[in-house]
Amino acid sequence: MEDIKTKQDYQNYVDTKTPNSPILKNCINAFWVGGLICAIGQLSFYYFKNIGLTETICNTAVSVELIVIAILLSAFNIFNKIGKFAGAGSLVPITGFANSIVAPAMEYKSDGQVMGIGAKMFTIAGPVLVYGISTSVVVGLLYLIF
Secondary structure (H helix, E strand, O other): OOOOOOHHHHHHHHHHHOOOOOHHHHHHHHHHHHHHHHHHHHHHHHHHHHOOOOHHHHHHHHHHHHHHHHHHHHHOOHHHHHHHHHHHHHHOHHHHHHHHHHHHHHHOHHHOHHHHHHHHOOOOHHHHHHHHHHHHHHHHHHHHHO
């Protein structure tokens, strides 16, 4: 390793070893994959609406459908490949959230039903739930007061 004496020397060393990220390509991939996921959801909504379901039931059916698809893709390790290709585009809220619950559960299933799957299922999604619910309560209280 080179002779590194200062922070600037270290930064220069890191800059020479770190590959450049193709930001534009990553943004384009995220955009079209996220759009494709949303389009699948919208087409499903139109299908459910066309067969006579109410709008509320259609919304629920589309949500459940996207969650099941994300779970199956996570189970077969396809969602991770999509995530590596599309980055944030695969994290369209409902599919990314489903993956964030399923992936740790699958990883720790050998630790048992309770301490493995049950305990690890919400390691990533848990903080999102806690902060999301807490924030909505605070915003609701502020709305009520003002």
